[in-house]
Amino acid sequence: MEGRILVANELTSYRQTIATVFRELHPGVEVFEADPDILDGEVVRLGPDLVICSRVTAVVRERVANWIELYPECKPFSTFCIEGERRAMEDIQLSDLLSVCARVL
Amino acid sequence: MTAEADSPHEATRGDTNFLPKLPYDRSRDPAAGAASARRRGGRPRVLMANEPRAYREGIAAVISQLRPEAEIETVEPNALDASIERFSPDLVICSKATDALKGGVRVWVELYPENAAWSVASIGGRRMEYAEIQLPDLLSIVDKAEELAGEN
Numbered sequence: 001m002e003g004r005i006l007v008a009n010e011l012t013s014y015r016q017t018i019a020t021v022f023r024e025l026h027p028g029v030e031v032f033e034a035d036p037d038i039l040d041g042e043v044v045r046l047g048p049d050l051v052i053c054s055r056v057t058a059v060v061r062e063r064v065a066n067w068i069e070l071y072p073e074c075k076p077f078s079t080f081c082i083e084g085e086r087r088a089m090e091d092i093q094l095s096d097l098l099s100v101c102a103r104v105l
Numbered sequence: 106m107t108a109e110a111d112s113p114h115e116a117t118r119g120d121t122n123f124l125p126k127l128p129y130d131r132s133r134d135p136a137a138g139a140a141s142a143r144r145r146g147g148r149p150r151v152l153m154a155n156e157p158r159a160y161r162e163g164i165a166a167v168i169s170q171l172r173p174e175a176e177i178e179t180v181e182p183n184a185l186d187a188s189i190e191r192f193s194p195d196l197v198i199c200s201k202a203t204d205a206l207k208g209g210v211r212v213w214v215e216l217y218p219e220n221a222a223w224s225v226a227s228i229g230g231r232r233m234e235y236a237e238i239q240l241p242d243l244l245s246i247v248d249k250a251e252e253l254a255g256e257n
Contacts, residue, residue: 011217016240017163024170071157074220078159094162 001028003105006048008034009070010055018052021094022101029105050104052097056081066104068097149251152194153179155216164198164243172247196250198243202227212250214243229253 007019015033022031034042040059043051051060051067056079060067069079070092077090080100089096149172153165165179180188186205189197197206197213206213207227215225216238224238228249235242 011222013216013238013240013243014160014163017160017167020167020240021163024167070159074157076157091157092159094159094166097159 001026001102001105003049004030004032004046005050005052005101005105006032006034006039006042006046008036008039008042008051008053010036018097021098025098026101026105029101050101066100068100070097148174148176149195149247149254150192151175151177151247151250152185152188152192152197152199153177154182154185154188154197154199156182156200164240167240168244168247171244172251174251175247195254196247211253212246214238214246 005022007015007022009015009018019031019033022029032042032046032048036054039051039053040057042048043057043059043063048064049066051064052070053060053067054070055072056067056069061081065083067081069081071078077088078092080087080089080096082100082104151165151168153161153168155161155164161179165177168175169177178188178192178194182200185197185199186203188194189205189209194210195212197210198216199206199213200216201218202213202215202225211230212228213226217224222237224235226233226235226246228246
């Protein structure tokens with residue numbers, strides 16, 4: 001498995017946690033962390049295959065094929081966009097995030 | 106992605122069996138050496154009850170990998186008090202500290218209460234506030250809980 005993941009969800013320890021899980025499970029994947037306020041610039045700079053964030057932006061929608069909007073505004077649902085196909089999910093599990101990674105990378 | 110069947114920790118990991126089993130390289134975790142030096146006969150019990158779920162599971166997965174001596178259980182927040190009674194944890198990580206938690210557990214972390222950016226920890230009665238807690242802070246608190254448990 002190869003590719004680039006940009007992890008930019010809110011709250012630092014949560015972001016670090018998700019990044020650590022991906023790094024450990026998928027050592028062939030490049031995992032980058034970014035504060036949400038520099039998300040757009042990092043998307044342009046890195047060209048990630050998958051973005052995980054708390055609030056999807058227009059830049060993410062336009063430039064990234066696969067993204068996960070994780071608990072926007074701390075609400076209990078999340079939105080997955082895989083190759084342009086969107087799906088909202090409630091009460092997602094860690095395994096859901098890993099499944100997306102396995103599918104798109 | 107699950108705990109290995111022959112893992113010595115399998116029987117006591119509770120519902121963390123669904124969690125990913127991360128390939129662990131202890132040499133990349135300098136704090137682990139210090140934790141090992143302090144290792145006691147028992148193992149720290151960590152109860153995870155924070156919201157939301159994917160983060161609860163993620164933190165549990167990371168702790169179980171980087172602190173393999175820990176027994177970890179994850180529960181829904183509304184099961185926190187009953188789980189404290191049943192599991193007798195050395196450390197609790199939750200989103201909302203309850204009276205049962207404050208009165209019955211020596212080390213706990215109230216992680217992002219009401220979705221705030223700050224967190225509060227109590228370590229052996231000493232209150233710590235974190236403006237922006239980091240994952241290494243949580244791992245250090247696990248180590249401290251183990252140390253305090255070993256003093257019992």
